[in-house]
Amino acid sequence: MSTDPTPRPANPAPPAPEFPWPDGKRCALFPGFDVDAESVWLGMDRRNADRLVTMSYGGYEARVGIPKLLELLARYEVKATFFITGWTAEAHPVACEAILKAGHEIGHHGYWHLRPEPGNLATMVEEVDRGFDALKRVLGVKPIGYRAPSGESFTELLALLRDRGIRYSSSWRDDIRPYRHVLPTGPGPIEIPVNYSFDDWNFGITHRMSPRALFGREEVLSIWRDEFDQTREWSGVATMIMHPQVSGRPMRYRILEEFLQYVRRYDDVWWTTGREIADHFEACESAAR
Numbered sequence: 001m002s003t004d005p006t007p008r009p010a011n012p013a014p015p016a017p018e019f020p021w022p023d024g025k026r027c028a029l030f031p032g033f034d035v036d037a038e039s040v041w042l043g044m045d046r047r048n049a050d051r052l053v054t055m056s057y058g059g060y061e062a063r064v065g066i067p068k069l070l071e072l073l074a075r076y077e078v079k080a081t082f083f084i085t086g087w088t089a090e091a092h093p094v095a096c097e098a099i100l101k102a103g104h105e106i107g108h109h110g111y112w113h114l115r116p117e118p119g120n121l122a123t124m125v126e127e128v129d130r131g132f133d134a135l136k137r138v139l140g141v142k143p144i145g146y147r148a149p150s151g152e153s154f155t156e157l158l159a160l161l162r163d164r165g166i167r168y169s170s171s172w173r174d175d176i177r178p179y180r181h182v183l184p185t186g187p188g189p190i191e192i193p194v195n196y197s198f199d200d201w202n203f204g205i206t207h208r209m210s211p212r213a214l215f216g217r218e219e220v221l222s223i224w225r226d227e228f229d230q231t232r233e234w235s236g237v238a239t240m241i242m243h244p245q246v247s248g249r250p251m252r253y254r255i256l257e258e259f260l261q262y263v264r265r266y267d268d269v270w271w272t273t274g275r276e277i278a279d280h281f282e283a284c285e286s287a288a289r
């Protein structure tokens, strides 16, 4: 573990390569959903297990949020990536099977939704392996994509994920195009950077631990449209971080639907999943060698 504060780039990876998007597309839209359910509340404080109203924020996902969002995505014929915690797969197998049956990609999102902490690799080994085990046992899938719970990661964790077969991470905030991580032991996973402007948690949830006003439709759509438009100008990927307990709620669902309608007006957008982006990136890498 390094706690060396020497001035240097924290990320040694070079800037993202200028690989073209497939089929002459100008940019990419990557709808990603983080299926935390109650585990995000347990990850904050294990004692929340007995705080049933707190837990019910997450319980909304299986009861309402996931079915509604699957219906929305089917109506727009959009395939997405759902990063699911192992805990959620075990607690809500029927809701998670419906995601898989609808043809969406399943990604890894930890087991307990523990925020990765540098210097605590042993805990993360257990968290990562238990997440893999749950997704395999409940859904029969071995994910190739990983999104860090609560948006944190560190070098040893990236190496662990790579060694476990994770081909891409979607957690970093430092680019608008995919790139490959560089680790002390060689190439790391591909990074499909996220855009925090598209994190619905920032706009659409309020609770006792973080009481704040919600952002309304016009504010959110204004941010999402502007962010998307300029990402398109720059030929980037608009990576979304949505949560069924946020965007599955009635007014947030409408905001998301309006945003999908907005993006659909353009015919030069590659609507895609993390797996497809990783496949494409690897093909471009091979061709460039």
Ligand SMILES: [Zn+2]
Residues within 6 Å of the ligand: 034, 035, 036, 040, 109, 113, 149, 150
């Ligand atoms: Zn999460």
